[in-house]
Amino acid sequence: MALTETYAGNIIVTPGFLEFSAKASGALNEGRVVQLNTAVTNLEEGVPCVQQAVVNSAVPIGYVDSDWEANDMCIVYTGGIARLEDSGTGITVSQRVMCDADGKIKTYASGTTGATVGIALETITASAFGQILVNISHNTDVA
Known part of the structure; x- marks a missing residue:
């Protein structure tokens, strides 16, 4: 996946x-709008926001549609691992997702040399919708 611009x-x-x-x-990214139909909550400093989990045996925090390439999808689980799926090729990239000191979610990709995926989500309140759909109309540099 060619993630060439910096977020x-x-x-x-x-x-x-x-x-x-x-x-x-x-x-x-000033002024670029994204849409979410739900929220995450209770993020803690130094605590992983997602957990390693098998797709069929875990309840995800949400599904993050980053719009990096053809609506790639990052499936985020509670406790340590997210999966970034390229909707065009089916390639899956595992990512470790951690909270920073401000309670933001930051993802760190594995399997891509020197990669840091620079996405940060502000802590937002709980919602009953059960998934997160985030459309970011800008690419992310993982080089």
Whole structure:
């Protein structure tokens, strides 16, 4: 997957009617809007936000549609591992997802040399919808 541009900002989330909206900030992302239809909560500093899990045996925190390439999907589980799926090729890249000191989710890709996926989600309130759909209209540099 050719993730060639840098995402360097945060995603600011605000609740709306039947969905959440979010605005990406940062030099390359100012004013770019993403949409969420649910939320994550109770993020703690230094604690993994997702857990390693088999797809059929775990309840995911959510599904993050990053819009990097053809609506790639990152399936996030509670406790340590996320899966980034390239919808065009079916390639899966495992990622470790950790919370930083501000309670943001940061992903660190494995299987890509020197890769750090620079996505950070602000902590947002709980929702009953059961999944996260985040559309970020900007590519992410993992080089």
